[in-house]
Structures are given as structure tokens and as C-alpha cells.
Amino acid sequence: MTSEHEMNRRRFIMESTCLTCGCAAAFVAGTHQFDLLPQASAQSRRSRGKDNPLATEPAFCGLFCGACSGLQESVRSGTVKCYGCRSNQVVGHCKTCKVRECAKSKQVHTCGLCESYPCDKIKEYHNDETEESNKKMAVARKVSEDFQYFGNDPDWVEKQIERWSCKKCGTVFEYGNVKCPKCSAPIITAAMEAAVYARRKTPVFTDFDGRSWQTNLAYATETKTLGGRKALLLQGSERTIVFLSPSNFRNGTIECDIAVRNSGGLAFRAAEDGSAAELVQLRFLNTKADKNKKLILYSPHGDWRSSWRELRSKEPGKYDVETKMAKDKWFRLKLVVAGKKLDVYLDKDTEPVLTVAEMLGKRDAGCVGLYGENARFANFTMQPES
Ligand code: SF4
Ligand code: SF4
Numbered sequence: 574m575t576s577e578h579e580m581n582r583r584r585f586i587m588e589s590t591c592l593t594c595g596c597a598a599a600f601v602a603g604t605h606q607f608d609l610l611p612q613a614s615a616q617s618r619r620s621r622g623k624d625n626p627l628a629t630e631p632a633f634c635g636l637f638c639g640a641c642s643g644l645q646e647s648v649r650s651g652t653v654k655c656y657g658c659r660s661n662q663v664v665g666h667c668k669t670c671k672v673r674e675c676a677k678s679k680q681v682h683t684c685g686l687c688e689s690y691p692c693d694k695i696k697e698y699h700n701d702e703t704e705e706s707n708k709k710m711a712v713a714r715k716v717s718e719d720f721q722y723f724g725n726d727p728d729w730v731e732k733q734i735e736r737w738s739c740k741k742c743g744t745v746f747e748y749g750n751v752k753c754p755k756c757s758a759p760i761i762t763a764a765m766e767a768a769v770y771a772r773r774k775t776p777v778f779t780d781f782d783g784r785s786w787q788t789n790l791a792y793a794t795e796t797k798t799l800g801g802r803k804a805l806l807l808q809g810s811e812r813t814i815v816f817l818s819p820s821n822f823r824n825g826t827i828e829c830d831i832a833v834r835n836s837g838g839l840a841f842r843a844a845e846d847g848s849a850a851e852l853v854q855l856r857f858l859n860t861k862a863d864k865n866k867k868l869i870l871y872s873p874h875g876d877w878r879s880s881w882r883e884l885r886s887k888e889p890g891k892y893d894v895e896t897k898m899a900k901d902k903w904f905r906l907k908l909v910v911a912g913k914k915l916d917v918y919l920d921k922d923t924e925p926v927l928t929v930a931e932m933l934g935k936r937d938a939g940c941v942g943l944y945g946e947n948a949r950f951a952n953f954t955m956q957p958e959s
């Protein structure tokens with residue numbers, strides 16, 4: 574090991590402890606430093622991600638430093654020039670990044686959790702798609718928005734390592750790669766993902782069940798057939814909502830057949846830009862704490878302080894319930910909304926599976942919407958109370 578390398582390593586230990594945890598520093602001080610480009614099993618990738626200070630937190634702007642070419646080049650060359658956005662040694666644009674400067678001074682964990690998000694600084698940065706390589710910023714924007722809407726995700730790093738690893742050989746790849754740099758297997762590129770999150774300047778309308786649904790997310794909707802039912806498929810972004818517009822739903826009944834792969838549900842009393850809504854969703858969880866759980870969750874969409882994760886950790890069982898449903902299988906979801914009270918019914922049940930006595934959203938009326946990430950919808954009906 575060169576003395577320069579050793580010096581950099583020591584500097585990183587000093588710098589990283591203020592922003593990352595003590596065990597991260599201990600890991601660097603061991604024998605595994607800078608081992609970020611493994612050809613390894615998913616299990617070993619996961620444990621490495623957890624302990625590796627170079628990839629333990631999101632960058633302030635929502636990028637994942639582990640998939641950044643600057644950091645990967647550092648790792649490859651063995652002379653570390655960048656220790657990640659949260660350290661004091663970065664490369665290229667990151668040296669003068671205004672977002673990083675601001676987030677550090679405000680001591681926010683990541684911009685998506687900042688009270689001022691989305692401020693002009695971060696908006697300008699996220700919307701910079703002048704170059705093909707900047708497609709990654711659309712992906713970063715989605716990450717920031719997820720933090721804003723859903724709160725902190727303890728499994729974020731693990732998911733990012735999984736996302737940016739070749740499915741065939743396990744090699745971690747970069748935002749700019751178009752195939753696996755080691756085995757040339759096809760990968761989901763940043764540009765592909767960005768295309769899913771792209772916004773249309775004007776909304777598109779999709780006809781479904783005799784109604785016209787509105788969205789400004791490109792590629793969000795598609796009409797497909799599943800199990801003999803002609804269905805509307807919502808794919809891509811976790812925040813995809815298509816709205817029935819105009820609609821001024823206040824109280825009444827909303828029903829739909831739903832088949833979910835990741836998450837899906839019904840929104841109501843929503844703002845037309847999707848910034849706020851009452852939301853009921855079915856979600857499959859598969860984290861360490863929640864292995865193979867299938868939940869029905871209520872949350873006021875658009876407020877991460879009351880995201881389903883926050884509500885569930887503070888008051889488990891008050892806004893959520895476990896169910897026994899299977900992925901991609903149809904079930905009927907029915908919501909009965911009366912003032913602040915919400916009853917959720919499944920299939921032919923006569924008793925509600927979940928009752929929320931006091932909903933938390935601030936809107937009395939608004940649009941009805943379908944919400945989902947890889948979810949299908951069919952046979953939509955609603956009966957507003959006059
Ligand atoms: S662009 Fe700014 S916020 Fe994003 S990784 Fe670089 S320094 Fe961090
Ligand atoms: S004000 Fe903007 S740039 Fe600064 S931390 Fe908040 S969201 Fe990030």
C-alpha cells in the first residue's frame with residue numbers, strides 16, 4: 574500500500590465518521606477497503622453494501638455513489654480520488670456542487686427529506702437532461718421524490734446495490750453503462766429507467782372502463798389482458814397515479830378489481846397534480862423485518878411525515894393490516910368513505926378488513942385515482958354521495 578493511499582484512507586476515516594457511522598470507519602480500517610466492485614453473490618453484496626462507507630447513504634441529490642463513474646474509477650485505479658458525496662473528497666462537478674453545499678449546511682440527510690424540497694437549486698439540477706449522461710438525474714429525482722413521499726427507507730442501500738448489479742455475474746455497474754462491463758449481459762440502464770419517469774408537458778388520457786384517465790407520466794399506462802380481464806396496467810414509478818378528471822369526490826363508494834405485483838391501490842380526494850391524496854394500497858414487503866408480508870395500508874399520500882412507513886412504525890395496526898393475497902392475482906377492493914372515516918373491504922367480505930376512524934389528509938374533496946407500481950386494474954365503479 575502506498576503512503577498516499579494510506580493517507581487517503583486515513584483522511585477518509587476521519588471524514589466519514591462525521592457523516593456515517595462508526596462501524597463504517599472500522600470497516601475501512603480493516604482489510605476490505607474499497608472493495609466496491611465485486612463479482613459476488615447477492616448475499617455478500619448485501620453485507621458489503623451495509624458496511625461499506627462508500628455506499629452507505631444516498632447522495633444528497635438522490636444519486637447512488639456506488640454507481641457513479643467517479644467513485645468506481647477511484648476503486649478500479651486503487652488511487653482514491655472520491656470518497657462519495659458525503660465525504661470531503663469528491664471529484665468533477667461534485668467539487669462545486671451547490672446542492673451538496675446547501676444540504677451539508679442545513680444538515681439534511683438527503684434533499685428528499687428537506688423541508689424545502691423541491692427548492693429551485695435541486696429542481697434545476699434534477700431537470701438537467703441536456704446530455705444523455707444526465708438521464709441519471711431523472712433517476713435521482715425519482716429517488717428524492719420517494720424519500721419525500723415515503724420517508725426514509727432503511728433498505729435503500731441494499732436495494733440500490735441490487736439495482737446496479739448485473740443479474741448474471743453480480744458486477745456492480747455504472748449509471749452510464751449500456752451493458753454489464755464484465756460479462757456484457759443486458760442491464761436496465763439509467764436511460765431506460767429515466768424513460769419510465771419522464772414527464773409529458775401535457776397530460777395524456779387513457780380510456781378505461783368507459784372513463785378517461787389522465788396522467789403526465791410517460792409510459793405509465795398500458796391496456797393489457799390478465800386472467801380474461803381487460804386491464805389497465807400501471808407500471809414503473811412507485812408514485813404513478815392516474816386520475817379520473819374532472820372529479821370532485823367527497824364521500825361515497827369506490828370499487829375496483831386489482832392485481833398487484835409490487836404495490837397498487839386507490840386514491841381519492843386527490844389534488845390534480847398528484848401532490849396530495851388519501852391512499853389505500855396493497856403492498857408486498859420483503860425486507861428483513863417484514864419477510865413476505867402482504868399488507869393493506871392507509872396513508873395520506875404526499876406527506877412523508879405521515880408516510881405508511883412512519884405510521885406503521887409509530888402505531889402498528891392502526892392504519893395497516895396483514896392479508897393473505899397472492900401477487901398478480903385478482904381481488905376486489907372496495908372503499909367506503911364517509912367524512913373522516915374509511916372502511917376497506919376485500920372481495921365478498923361483509924366486514925371491513927381495515928377501518929380507519931380518523932383519516933389524516935387535509936382535503937375534503939378531489940380526484941379519484943388509481944395508484945400503482947406494476948399493478949393492474951379492471952371493472953372500476955364509483956358511487957359518490959350527492
Ligand atoms: S451532484 Fe452534488 S449532491 Fe449529487 S452526488 Fe455530486 S456532490 Fe452529491
Ligand atoms: S434547500 Fe434544496 S438543495 Fe438545499 S438541502 Fe433542501 S432540497 Fe437540498
Ligand SMILES: [Zn+2]
Pocket residue numbers: 739740741742743744753754755756757758
Ligand atoms: Zn455481468
